[in-house]
Amino acid sequence: MMKAHNWALKDTDAFQAVARPLVSSGGTGRLSRGESGQTAEAANDEVKACLADLAQGPYFVIASFLDIAELCRTDASCSLFCQLNRTPLGPWRALGIKTFDGIELEQYGLFEKPTSGLEESEESFVKGWKQKRIDWKCRFCCFWANAPTFSAPFNGSHITSISHPDEVAYFKSRLCTDDVDGSGVYLEVEVSVNPDNLSLAVVDFEAGGCSSVTFSPDTGAVIRERKVREDPRKVEGAYIQPLTTLPPGRRFTGTMGLYLYAGSLAFFRRYASAEDGRADSGSWESTGFVSDLSWAEGGRLTPSLAFRGEGEYSVRIVRVDKTPPLDLGRPTAELHSSVGWNVFDWEVGDQEEA
Numbered sequence: 001m002m003k004a005h006n007w008a009l010k011d012t013d014a015f016q017a018v019a020r021p022l023v024s025s026g027g028t029g030r031l032s033r034g035e036s037g038q039t040a041e042a043a044n045d046e047v048k049a050c051l052a053d054l055a056q057g058p059y060f061v062i063a064s065f066l067d068i069a070e071l072c073r074t075d076a077s078c079s080l081f082c083q084l085n086r087t088p089l090g091p092w093r094a095l096g097i098k099t100f101d102g103i104e105l106e107q108y109g110l111f112e113k114p115t116s117g118l119e120e121s122e123e124s125f126v127k128g129w130k131q132k133r134i135d136w137k138c139r140f141c142c143f144w145a146n147a148p149t150f151s152a153p154f155n156g157s158h159i160t161s162i163s164h165p166d167e168v169a170y171f172k173s174r175l176c177t178d179d180v181d182g183s184g185v186y187l188e189v190e191v192s193v194n195p196d197n198l199s200l201a202v203v204d205f206e207a208g209g210c211s212s213v214t215f216s217p218d219t220g221a222v223i224r225e226r227k228v229r230e231d232p233r234k235v236e237g238a239y240i241q242p243l244t245t246l247p248p249g250r251r252f253t254g255t256m257g258l259y260l261y262a263g264s265l266a267f268f269r270r271y272a273s274a275e276d277g278r279a280d281s282g283s284w285e286s287t288g289f290v291s292d293l294s295w296a297e298g299g300r301l302t303p304s305l306a307f308r309g310e311g312e313y314s315v316r317i318v319r320v321d322k323t324p325p326l327d328l329g330r331p332t333a334e335l336h337s338s339v340g341w342n343v344f345d346w347e348v349g350d351q352e353e354a
Contacts, residue, residue: 063091086137093136102185104174147173148317159315162307171303175260178299184261188319194251196309207298215267217252219245238341242287259324264289264331289331
C-alpha cells in the first residue's frame with residue numbers, strides 16, 4: 001500500500017510541516033514572543049510552504065468530502081490543487097466512481113474503464129498497474145453532460161418531435177446489472193407535451209437479447225415481452241397493472257422514472273396537475289419492485305422511450321442519479337414471487353385480425 005502512494009508522499013515530514021505553525025506556538029494558534037518580530041513576508045512564505053506540504057498526502061482525504069461545486073472552486077483557487085484533483089488518486093475520479101456507479105455510456109464505456117482509443121497516450125503506474133494517464137475532471141464532465149441524453153438520431157436531452165409511428169428513442173446510458181448489490185441507478189423523464197402515447201422501457205438488445213420490460217404511464221401497466229420467432233413474428237409476454245389507468249381521453253403529462261436496484265426494477269409516475277399543467281405538482285406513485293432480471297441477457301440494459309404516434313412532443317431527461325423519489329426499501333425473492341403476472345402471447349396475424 002505504501003509503495004502505491006510513494007509518488008504522493010515524497011516528503012516524509014509532510015504531516016509535521018502542516019502542523020508546524022501550531023507546534024511552534026504551543027498549539028495556541030498564536031505566535032510566540034520570539035517570533036513576534038517575524039515579518040509579514042516571512043509569515044506568508046511559511047503559510048505557502050505548509051499549503052504545498054498539505055498536498056503531499058492529507059489533501060486527498062480532505063478533498064474527498066467536497067461536492068462538484070466545491071471542487072470547481074478549489075480548482076479555480078490554486079493551480080497545484082487543480083492538478084492534484086485530476087490525478088488517479090484525486091477527488092474527481094473518486095466522485096465519478098460514486099456518481100456513475102452502475103452506468104455505462106455509449107462510446108465511452110464505464111467511468112473507470114474508458115473505451116479503447118479515448119485515453120491519452122502517456123502511461124503511469126498506479127497501485128502497481130500500468131494505465132493510461134486520464135484527466136479525470138474532463139471525464140467527469142463528459143459523463144455529467146452525456147448521461148442524461150438520447151442516442152442518435154435524437155441526441156441531446158430534449159425530444160420535440162417524432163416523425164414516424166412506433167419510433168423508439170434509446171438513452172446513451174446503459175444500466176449495468178453485473179453488480180446487483182450496488183447503490184442503484186434512477187432515471188427520470190419529464191413529459192410536457194404528449195399528443196398520443198409513450199412508454200418507458202428497458203431492453204437487453206446490447207447482448208443480443210430480444211426481451212423488454214415496459215411501463216405505460218397512461219394505463220399504469222408493466223409489460224414483459226420476449227420475441228420467440230421473427231417470421232412470422234411471435235411474442236410471449238406477461239403484464240400486471242399495479243397503478244390505475246388515466247381517465248378516458250387524457251394523455252399522460254408529468255414525470256415518470258425507472259429505478260434499477262439490487263437486481264430489481266421499479267417504475268414511478270407523477271401526473272401534471274390538470275389545473276396548471278406543472279409536471280411537479282402531483283403526488284408520486286410507484287409500481288414497487290415488480291420484476292427481477294431473470295428475463296435479461298447479458299449484463300447491460302438499455303433504457304428507451306417508445307412513441308406510438310408521430311407529432312409534436314416535449315420530452316426531456318431530467319435526472320440520471322442514485323435517488324428515487326420514494327423509498328422502496330430492498331427487494332426480496334418473496335416480493336417477486338408474490339407479483340401476479342398475467343401471461344399472454346401474440347403473432348403478427350393475430351394483431352392484424354384484431
